[in-house]
Amino acid sequence: MIDCKVTGANWIELPPKSYKLRAKLPETSTCQLEIDIRYDRFISHPPEGEWSKIAPLRILSFDIECAGRKGIFPEPTIDPIIQIANMVTRQGEKHPFIRNVFTLNSCAPIVATDVIECYDQGKMLQAWRDFVIEVDPDVIIGYNIANFDFPYLLERAQHLKVNKFPYLGRMKGIKTEAKDTKFSSKAYGTRENKFINILFYNHL
Template identity: 40%
Template sequence: MLNATHPATVPLSRKRTERAFSPGPGDSAGPSSFKKARPIGPSQSFGEELELMSVNNSELAGPRASHRTIGAADCAQSLVFQLTDFLPHNFRSNSAALLFGVAAESALRVLVVVTDLQVSFLDFLEHQQIQTMCRVELPGGKYHENEQPERLSHNQIELIIGRQDLIVHPVESLWKMVGSESLRILSFDIETSIPEDKKSFPSPHHHAVLQIGNIVQETGDETRSYRVIYTLRGCSPIVGAEVRSFDTEGDMLLAWRQFVIDCDPDLIIGHTIARFDLMYLIHRAQLLEVPDFACLGRLKGHNTKVAEPDPKLPWRKSPILPGRLQLDVLQYFQEKTRTLAGCKLGELARKYLNGSTKEADVDFTMMNELQNGSDDDRKRLAVYCLKDAHIPMRLLFQEKCIENSVAAARQGGDFLPFSDFLRTGRNFQY
């Protein structure tokens, strides 16, 4: 039916009630795209690992296809998509529901505006039995395109349908499993300068963001990835990763926001991103007056509001980016093991990734020293930062975090996408 094209998208963000989800396979590159890999030892430097990885696939950096216009012939056919996120909305002065998803045939990102709710948003979810990562069908002839200038999002397709015409396939049926549509995942990590005493918690009011490390992959294809590091000041080249350096922190943050828009991830992951990294970035951008930085989701005009970054904050305080799922591996393993003990990133790597560790020759107390050193010093910091983005991605795939989160959310009987399900905390609170 609808086929993907290329050009650009432009997303943004939101804050909503306590409720959210997950993904399927992508394109696979041929054997010529990959270096011949040797086994990687647990203690091997990540710089050496990067050299052995597949070619750095810049296609995953985007930009994705821009808005698509579809015709009457397309709307006459049924459209099936896998639901990823949803939220209430006031559309043309009436209550509506926004359903974000990935189209089954074309893999285009879809926003569906469901009108004529006639009930509250939560009652709508329960009445329609809308569960995490379920499949939704729009029957042919029952929906139409939401045309400019009313576009609400930066998704490639926007459609409108009445509640009574929506078909939600039960997850107990053949629609049960997470679908085959490929979801793009961004794993990121930040490094900041640290207080002089090397003990206090960094504050966005006083300590700059020094680097942002990023790994991009797609579900269903773990062989392809894109690695890029954003650095404040110069950095020596890193084989196997792209280095983007900036003279000012504001320029670096603005460029990273554009990267998120172009990359257009369906799922954002990392270790402590929910209560630290995202909050820290948004606070720094506000202080530096970086325009529209907090518009990181897919819904136009939604600036994410955040609390002061603090790893001890309740999970419900974590920022939500509309249209993008989030999974913090710290919380995932905290929920899995029922304790915070052993949930530091290095401990998780050793336990679940065959004895892997964080980059051994760099410690957080060295941040200021390395930043103020040479380009080679900042390269050491960059390799450290990239590995801290790489480990969560490996954990996500190896430990089936997406599948397990979807299953847990469905078993709970709540009508939530999985990122909000994790936000509420299932068993205990910290």
């Protein structure tokens, strides 16, 4: 990236006839388009003028709800996930173009929201995974999703033997995993977090 003067999230231009679509080749990702281009053929635009605008990124926001036991923090090997609520927006737009909730069994109607009823928890998790792949978000956001929601989803799916669930990233055949990380500094002390390797999505 440095050699080609590429910075994070800047605009890249592919001149005509400089690239080849992978339409007839085996796809290696779930991206909408796959291309091959030499590293020295594309144009990296500095974030100035018209190229300083943010792309219309698709942003998925989600939150899970668990049916925990009274006085006990939910455990993924015991306590079921009963709902996964989602909103999908485009950067620069005021309102989401998708609002839905995957629910275990039924629930009351929710205004301006698609309620997707599932009567098997494993099938609900698989349906949500398929939804993420179909939406193809550029950014995934949510409160504490790296330390709670994603690890809980992954461990719960593993417990229920939903084998296709952990393939959440854009690269085919690469599992999404939650790994423990530790950060130490004089200013902030030691912090323990989870790292989620959900490839080619940014999660915040």
